[in-house]
Amino acid sequence: MPDRQRADARRNYARILAVAEQEVAAHGADASLEQIARTAGVGSATVRRHFPTRRALLEAVSRNRIEALSARARDLTGEDDSRDALLEWLSDVVAYSASARGLAAALAYDGSEPDPVHDNCCAAALETAGAPLLDRAVRDGAVAASVTVTDLITLVVGIALATEHHPDPAGQADRLFRLTVAGLSPRG
Structure with a gap:
C-alpha cells in the first residue's frame, strides 16, 4: 500500500x-x-x-507469517548442524502452511507473474530466506546438490494443500514432511 x-x-x-x-x-x-x-x-x-487479484490479497494476509518465517531462517543460519537447521526451518514452514489457511495458495506457483504494484511475492521471500540454509547444507554435503529452494517450497505447498481438509491438517502435514526428508539426503 x-x-x-x-x-x-x-x-x-x-x-x-x-x-x-x-x-x-x-x-x-x-x-x-x-x-x-x-x-x-x-x-x-x-x-x-x-x-486487484486474489493472490495479492492472500499474499497481503500472509505477509506477517512470511516475515516471521524469514526471521526464523536468519536465526537458524548460524546453527552448527546445517541439515538440522534447514529441516527445522522447513518444518516451521510446513507447520505455518498447514495451520494458516490460504498461505499454501499464496505460495503456490501458478505461472502468473508477481503483481508489480503490490510486489508481495511470498514464495520469493521464502526462497530468499531459505537459500542460505540450503546453500550451507549443500556445501556441508548434508543435502543433495540438485535440491533447490524452489523444490522445497513446492513440496511444502503440495503437503499443505494435500492435507488442508484432513481432520488433523498440521499432524498429517508433519507426517508427510517427515516422509519426504529421507529424499533430501544424499545417498551414501
Missing part, C-alpha cells in the same frame, strides 16, 4: 486486510471477496482496487 494514499484509503486498506485475515482463516484461499467487502463496510470495487 503506497504511503501517499489518502487517510480514508489507508483506513479502508487496514479494515479490508483485517477482515480478509479472519475470512481466509475461516474459509481458506476461497474466502469470498464480496463477504470481505460487506464485513469491512466497503464496496467490492474498493477491495479490488486495493487487491
Whole structure:
C-alpha cells in the first residue's frame, strides 16, 4: 500500500486486510471477496482496487507469517548442524502452511507473474530466506546438490494443500514432511 494514499484509503486498506485475515482463516484461499467487502463496510470495487487479484490479497494476509518465517531462517543460519537447521526451518514452514489457511495458495506457483504494484511475492521471500540454509547444507554435503529452494517450497505447498481438509491438517502435514526428508539426503 503506497504511503501517499489518502487517510480514508489507508483506513479502508487496514479494515479490508483485517477482515480478509479472519475470512481466509475461516474459509481458506476461497474466502469470498464480496463477504470481505460487506464485513469491512466497503464496496467490492474498493477491495479490488486495493487487491486487484486474489493472490495479492492472500499474499497481503500472509505477509506477517512470511516475515516471521524469514526471521526464523536468519536465526537458524548460524546453527552448527546445517541439515538440522534447514529441516527445522522447513518444518516451521510446513507447520505455518498447514495451520494458516490460504498461505499454501499464496505460495503456490501458478505461472502468473508477481503483481508489480503490490510486489508481495511470498514464495520469493521464502526462497530468499531459505537459500542460505540450503546453500550451507549443500556445501556441508548434508543435502543433495540438485535440491533447490524452489523444490522445497513446492513440496511444502503440495503437503499443505494435500492435507488442508484432513481432520488433523498440521499432524498429517508433519507426517508427510517427515516422509519426504529421507529424499533430501544424499545417498551414501
